[in-house]
Amino acid sequence: MKEVRVRFAPSPTGDLHIGGVRAALFNWLFAKNKGGKFILRIEDTDEARSTEASAQVILDAMKWLQLNWDEGPGNEFPKYAPYYQMKRKELGIYQKYSDELVERNLAYPCYCTPEEVDEMRKKAQANKLPPKYDGRCRRLAPEQRLQKEKEGKKPVIRFKTLESGATVLNDLIRGRIEFDNSLLDDFVIIKVSGTPTYNFACAIDDYLMEMTHVLRGDDHISNTPRQMQIYNALGWKSPEFAHMAMILGSDGARLSKRHGHTSVLEYRKEGYLQEALINYLALLGWSTQDSQQIFPIEELIWKFSTDRCRSSPSIFDPEKLLWLNGEKIRSKTVEQIYELFIDWLKYTDNEKIIDGWDREFLKKAIVLEHDKIKLLKDIPSLVDFFFVKDIVYNDDAVKKVLLSEKSKDTSKLVLTESAERLKNRQDFSADALEKYARDLAVEKEIKTGQVFHPIRVAISGRTQGPSLFHMMELMGKDEVIRRISAALAKFF
RNA sequence: GCUGCCAUCGUCUAGCGGCCUAGGACAUCGCCCUCUCAAGGCGGAGAUCACGGGUUCAAAUCCCGUUGGCAGCGCCA
Numbered sequence A: 001m002k003e004v005r006v007r008f009a010p011s012p013t014g015d016l017h018i019g020g021v022r023a024a025l026f027n028w029l030f031a032k033n034k035g036g037k038f039i040l041r042i043e044d045t046d047e048a049r050s051t052e053a054s055a056q057v058i059l060d061a062m063k064w065l066q067l068n069w070d071e072g073p074g075n076e077f078p079k080y081a082p083y084y085q086m087k088r089k090e091l092g093i094y095q096k097y098s099d100e101l102v103e104r105n106l107a108y109p110c111y112c113t114p115e116e117v118d119e120m121r122k123k124a125q126a127n128k129l130p131p132k133y134d135g136r137c138r139r140l141a142p143e144q145r146l147q148k149e150k151e152g153k154k155p156v157i158r159f160k161t162l163e164s165g166a167t168v169l170n171d172l173i174r175g176r177i178e179f180d181n182s183l184l185d186d187f188v189i190i191k192v193s194g195t196p197t198y199n200f201a202c203a204i205d206d207y208l209m210e211m212t213h214v215l216r217g218d219d220h221i222s223n224t225p226r227q228m229q230i231y232n233a234l235g236w237k238s239p240e241f242a243h244m245a246m247i248l249g250s251d252g253a254r255l256s257k258r259h260g261h262t263s264v265l266e267y268r269k270e271g272y273l274q275e276a277l278i279n280y281l282a283l284l285g286w287s288t289q290d291s292q293q294i295f296p297i298e299e300l301i302w303k304f305s306t307d308r309c310r311s312s313p314s315i316f317d318p319e320k321l322l323w324l325n326g327e328k329i330r331s332k333t334v335e336q337i338y339e340l341f342i343d344w345l346k347y348t349d350n351e352k353i354i355d356g357w358d359r360e361f362l363k364k365a366i367v368l369e370h371d372k373i374k375l376l377k378d379i380p381s382l383v384d385f386f387f388v389k390d391i392v393y394n395d396d397a398v399k400k401v402l403l404s405e406k407s408k409d410t411s412k413l414v415l416t417e418s419a420e421r422l423k424n425r426q427d428f429s430a431d432a433l434e435k436y437a438r439d440l441a442v443e444k445e446i447k448t449g450q451v452f453h454p455i456r457v458a459i460s461g462r463t464q465g466p467s468l469f470h471m472m473e474l475m476g477k478d479e480v481i482r483r484i485s486a487a488l489a490k491f492f
Numbered sequence B: 001g002c003u004g005c006c007a008u009c010g011u012c013u014a015g016c017g018g019c020c021u022a023g024g025a026c027a028u029c030g031c032c033c034u035c036u037c038a039a040g041g042c043g044g045a046g047a048u049c050a051c052g053g054g055u056u057c058a059a060a061u062c063c064c065g066u067u068g069g070c071a072g073c074g075c076c077a
Helices: A018-034 A052-064 A085-090 A093-103 A114-126 A142-150 A198-208 A218-233 A264-270 A274-282 A297-303 A318-330 A334-347 A359-372 A376-386 A395-402 A408-424 A430-444 A448-460 A468-475 A477-491
Strands: A005-008 A037-040 A107-110 A156-159 A166-171 A175-180 A188-190 A213-217 A240-244
Touching (some): A005 A018, A005 A213, A018 A052, A018 A240, A018 A297, A052 A264, A085 A093, A085 A198, A093 A107, A093 A156, A093 A198, A156 A218, A166 A218, A166 A240, A188 A198, A198 A218, A213 A218, A218 A240, A264 A274, A264 A334, A274 A318, A334 A359, A334 A376, A359 A376, A359 A468, A395 A408, A408 A430, A408 A448, A408 A477, A430 A468, A448 A468, A448 A477, A468 A477
Parallel strands (some): A213 A240
Antiparallel strands (some): A156 A188
16 A cells, blocks of 8 residues: 655745645644655745745744644655745756656647737637637647747747546545536646746646645635646646535635634634644534544544545634633643643743743632633733732722622621631631631621622622632732722722 | 536534434523532524425435535636
């Protein structure tokens, strides 16, 4: 059995998008599942839009996602390197095969200008025909070619597509798809600049890099017959293809800015975990028979298969991603969350937020709020009141719990009593504190809530927060008394 | 316009001819737990399986057509 080799081949014209990650992920899972190799190749033949910076951003994003590549930039195998198409162009790789095709009369130079070609397509479309290049340079006599060359015209190279018959694709996900060859025009394989076009470079590289399978978005389905014809012309066997359905935005249109974040980096900045994004994306277009939702990455690997991929598109649901992120965080130990949080602070350049915070104390605070964390960025606002000297009292909380007509007398009583009585307590454990509070309620003949709530607001400034007594225990006796006294002084 | 792909709760999906009065998950609603907020547990509502025709004793499942959505039709990838 031949070793499975698959690739992710992004073009560095922007950030890594959700759709790109999904394509990368499915290839990565496929490779891991088959014990094969996952290759990263940069398709930077778009001379106008490709940038070095963008390539770097994509590499970084892949690293963050832990979609590690067995071969690619930074991990070059002499047999297949280089992994940037423009570097491969410099080596003359594409030119060589283009020359071969021209020599064998399977491709030809075309001197038509983009404007002329545009004109042909418009005309064809006006006649309700598929917009095609009409092939006029295909049968240029040698002397006519010479004439054009003399005029100083620089040609592109066009591939001679088959004029009749059909090209049949047996897609791993969709089954048999047949393309009528007469509908394909002679497409450009080498631009005037000498750079190969996508369809050519892709086919050549997939062959030279010995790809066994090509998993990609279904927006590439109609490119497939072109690439297959190139393989055939060169006498090569084409790889297996699998076209997965696209991911769409909430309105069913292609995922774009107005649907929220599209770049993975933005999700990272928000405090999503890479494994949540991975798990969520795996669920889009793939499923198990029992509709399992949560997968550790290892399980994703051994369960993944293309024949459980759906062929219908799916809509990206940010709410479910958020839920999944919470699930992943809840499944982590506090130590792990702490590490993730610190990494996130560094990444977002927010380390100053925790300036002066005691690290061990912070971990204990995280324990108390563990299952409330949905995003790493939630953590500061969840626990910051522990660390500030002068806490910020929420207006509504103060009005409702401390100063309302109904509550002000009992609140004042509870706080005054507590400031005094807690001083003498030896046992400041959560259990002991709870007993204290309940006893106080009984003694003063008030409801337990009338004891709990004022203390909560006094020491945290808010009505929401961790378990009251655990919060007190963690704060410690001195600080609790200090805060209660401060609240007393401020509001009563 | 041409070609192709797709079509099950709002969303992600299970379903490969009888187990479906269509199952799970997110979201939503209610109840329970409870010192608040969460988390968790339980339950509800939510899908004429896009529509119309076949085939069959039997169809969400197979076939044909229609409609709708999406994609491609570049010297972009």
